[in-house]
Amino acid sequence: MASLTNSIPEKTIERLSEYRRTLLASHKQGITHIFSHVLAGIHGITAVQVRRDLMLIGFSSDTKKGYDVQVLIDYISRILDSPSPMNIAVLGMGHLGQAITKYFNGKGLNLKITAAFDVDPAKVSTTIDGIPCYHMDSFEEIAEEKDISIVIVSSPTKVAPSLVVPIINAGIKGVLNFTSTPLNFPQGIVVENYDITTLLEKVAYFVKESEENSNG
Numbered sequence: 001m002a003s004l005t006n007s008i009p010e011k012t013i014e015r016l017s018e019y020r021r022t023l024l025a026s027h028k029q030g031i032t033h034i035f036s037h038v039l040a041g042i043h044g045i046t047a048v049q050v051r052r053d054l055m056l057i058g059f060s061s062d063t064k065k066g067y068d069v070q071v072l073i074d075y076i077s078r079i080l081d082s083p084s085p086m087n088i089a090v091l092g093m094g095h096l097g098q099a100i101t102k103y104f105n106g107k108g109l110n111l112k113i114t115a116a117f118d119v120d121p122a123k124v125s126t127t128i129d130g131i132p133c134y135h136m137d138s139f140e141e142i143a144e145e146k147d148i149s150i151v152i153v154s155s156p157t158k159v160a161p162s163l164v165v166p167i168i169n170a171g172i173k174g175v176l177n178f179t180s181t182p183l184n185f186p187q188g189i190v191v192e193n194y195d196i197t198t199l200l201e202k203v204a205y206f207v208k209e210s211e212e213n214s215n216g
């Protein structure tokens with residue numbers, strides 16, 4: 001993934017997001033303190049890894065009672081979140097675009113899907129799951145008007161490359177691409193290509209490896 005900063009490794013950023021989700025759930029259950037080995041156990045990693053990640057972001061207030069859950073949530077939030085909420089647009093409001101929107105909004109994150117774009121006349125100028133859907137032709141104009149920083153690309157794969165220029169022209173800063181074609185952007189735009197087939201093949205490969213090891 002192209003990144004604007006190399007100060008914190010990508011994997012640590014992913015784990016910090018995961019830790020925060022666990023901490024928020026713990027907080028909801030009334031848990032005030034958590035030990036690094038408990039956090040590690042939930043995420044299937046070692047306590048050393050948890051402590052290393054937190055040291056990397058300068059957090060070291062491990063007490064006899066463990067980490068203060070609320071303090072750690074606030075600390076991770078200061079690292080992960082921008083000072084004001086970021087607006088996201090979905091490009092392609094089909095099955096996947098709608099599933100992502102349903103899943104994502106209302107989670108109380110500092111990120112919010114605020115607009116969708118499509119070309120299907122049945123969807124354009126309607127509101128889907130509370131999100132206004134505009135024609136892709138008006139993307140640049142609406143993206144500026146609605147201060148969109150990040151886009152999720154969930155259009156058909158074959159049209160995805162044609163969305164690159166409008167995304168650049170609109171001054172978008174980050175792209176999460178779900179289509180099967182990797183999209184390339186100039187430096188300065190953060191891109192994550194997320195392909196479910198690749199991830200599934202990775203899981204299948206390790207299942208095969210572990211079966212071969214236990215048989216042989």
Ligand SMILES: NC(=O)c1ccc[n+]([C@@H]2O[C@H](COP(=O)([O-])OP(=O)(O)OC[C@H]3O[C@@H](n4cnc5c(N)ncnc54)[C@H](O)[C@@H]3O)[C@@H](O)[C@H]2O)c1
Pocket residue numbers: 091092093094095096097117118119120123136153154155156157158159177178179180194195196197
């Ligand atoms: N990465 C993953 O895990 C994963 C999983 C499922 C699907 N996909 C991919 O996500 C994409 C969407 O899949 P889907 O099942 O939601 O398809 P879908 O056909 O249900 O939705 C695609 C939507 O994009 C719209 N569209 C067409 N041309 C467009 C354009 N030029 N600009 C904006 N929108 C446009 C269509 O009208 C439709 O609403 C596909 O590329 C698919 O391969 C990825």
